[in-house]
Amino acid sequence: MAEPKLRVLMVSDFFFPNFGGVENHIYYLSQCLLNLGHKVVVMTHAYGNRTGVRYMTGGLKVYYVPWRPFTMQNTFPTVYGTLPIVRTILKRERITVVHGHQAFSTLCHEALMHARTMGYRVVFTDHSLYGFADVGSIHMNKVLQFTLADIDQAICVSHTSKENTVLRSGLAPGKVFMIPNAVDTAMFKPADVRPSSDDVITIVVISRLVYRKGADLLVEVIPEVCRLYPNVRFVVGGDGPKHVRLEEMREKHSLQDRVEMLGAVPHSRVRSVLVTGHIFLNSSLTEAFCIAILEAASCGLLTVSTRVGGVLPDDMVVLAEPDPDDMVRAIEKAISILPSINPEEMHNRMKKLYSWQDVAKRTEIVYDRALKCSNRNLLERLSRFLSCGAWAGKVFCMVMIIDYLLWRLLQLLQPDDDIEEAPDINFCN
Amino acid sequence: MVSSCLSNKRYTYIHENENEPTRGAIDIHHVIINGSRATGYARLRWLAFFLVGLAILLGKDNPVRTLSWSCLLSGFFVMIQSRKFVKKESVIIMPTFGIQLQTQYLSGKTVSRFIPIGKILKPVLVECVTPVTCYWSLSLFLRGEEQLTLVFKELRPSLKMLVPIWKALCAVSGTDQREMMTEEEHVVAVECKEYNELYQQMWCQPNYYTSKDKIYSVTKSSKLK
Secondary structure, three states: OOOOOOEEEEEOOOOOOOOOHHHHHHHHHHHHHHHOOOEEEEEEEOEOOEOEEEEEHHHEEEEEEOOOEEEOOEEOOOOOOOHHHHHHHHHHOOOOEEEEEOOOOHHHHHHHHHHHHOOOEEEEEEOOOOOOOOHHHHHHHHHHHHHHHOOOEEEEOOHHHHHHHHHHHOOOHHHEEEOOOOOOOOOOOOOOOOOOOOOOEEEEEEOOOOHHHOHHHHHHHHHHHHHHOOOEEEEEEOOOOOHHHHHHHHHHHOOOOOEEEEEOOOHHHHHHHHOOOOEEEEOOOOOOOOHHHHHHHHOOOEEEEEOOOOOOOOOOEEEEOOOHHHHHHHHHHHHHHHHHOOHHHHHHHHHHHOOHHHHHHHHHHHHHHHHHOOOOOHHHHHHHHHOOOOOHHHHHHHHHHHHHHHHHHHHHHOOHHHOOOOOOOOOOO | OEEEEEEOOOEEEEEEOOOOOOOOOOEEEEEEEOOHHHHHHHHHHHHHHHHHHHHHHHOOOOHHHHHHHHHHHHHHHHHHHHOOOEEEEEEEEEOOOEEEEEEEEOOOOEEEEEEEHHHEEEEEEEEEEOOOOEEEEEEEEEOOOOOOEEOOOOOOOOHHHHHHHHHHHHHHHOOOOHHHHOOOOOOOOOOOHHHHHHHHHHHHOOOOEOOOOEOOOOOOEOOOO
């Protein structure tokens, strides 16, 4: 096997066996980068009994480092505790670029800090939107400001997300790339036989039933649409605290035969639920990048959505304000244009517009740009931190100086030559 | 006769083999710590001096008695600790018969364990991940045992030293080395039903521990389900 062009370490608290958008993103991006000839290693914390090294499809090496998670799947933040293992992994695998994911991941922030101290190139991807007002967000934003003060390049998944990240961290917008997420179009295919839309029009909703996903809007919208259109039925998949409100709505308006509640739908069954419908309804109040509408469009459904990040082309989606009347109007418009929709054509367009291969190629460009950034010494880097705030800047400088000293101490105790390089195992068929 | 020798800062690997390797010749692999005697005893000597000094400072009333007691106790402490210092670990391979794992301590004590050939299912090279480091180790799958057995219990020789020992163990246990590294479905070939069950057990719950040391991981290749 030829020498890989780049050797990337993906760091995040969120990876398989935990299931979610970030985990999927890291996995698919890593697989596509492996196909492009790079070497990718993933570092995450241990999940229960799953600790140590595992290899996934394509030779993707995953280090499950035995640091226990303490809250919401995050590693306990010890600031300097992960320095030895991060240094060992970076040296063993001869990493050139470190790519951290998700602002909420403590392991990611620590690993990026240590990687910068040791002089590696660092890229960060932010997947979510965060607020500015509550205590948790304020602290998180400060930590993010610290991490991003010294980063080489950053990636956001939508323009909304880019604005949010730039405002929260004070990062120069020129350093932030926008690379949208993609969808696995091979998995999300339209049904072979499209359900007939002459008699009954089925509107599918799949989301967690929480406030942020607009479950309260659904409670207003569904009875109104059912009243206006007797041939429309709803299929609601997902679970959450607002489930009770939806049940109450069903009881109140006697919609048991017109609104079907499926409960929590595992991701592997989402496609089978989507292909039973004609229209997909997304009522999220805010979303950095709504993959659900991409999955629905890939299955050939027309989408009605609020204005969230990651929007489809105009003819595949009908947008609405997060207001019940506006959403009902949008659903009316969607029902009227439904006959002109061709699911197969929609799926083929999605294949071209949103593919993981494209995301990987664009990420490769970001890595190349990061590698071209000049390596600054400690003093120049410290000056970047001082601009973070009156007190915060000085605290950040102290943290980085201590990290630097600890790194030098580690080099004395365990010289770089002592860390044995791991061989690249070739898994080609 | 010494057929090969590898050395790095911490360990020296020596391979002893018969002059003309005949079928059934005994194969011996040693891994020796460099300068263990000097560093081990030096550390203990400094610790003993420190303890004696501390005792003198604290027991000012009766210095002679305190000094004699502290010397006695620190000498006792040095003796206990020095029993743990390993000088050499060896693997003696006797084809068709078995293998002997030996640990020789600085105090002269030797601990041996014999494993009959029929009990060995497969030798594996394992990447062990701890909260602070990651290293290679050589382990054996044994019939009837739930845990992996470490070949080198105390020492951590480098991969370059472990590979020839692993190859020798593969040859003696009848494992095909090619199966270990190239296939995507399984790293280790499935040969017998018992091994299969053990494999399933271990791979489903990869947090296994040996009797003394903690091994956190195994190198494997499999499709994520």
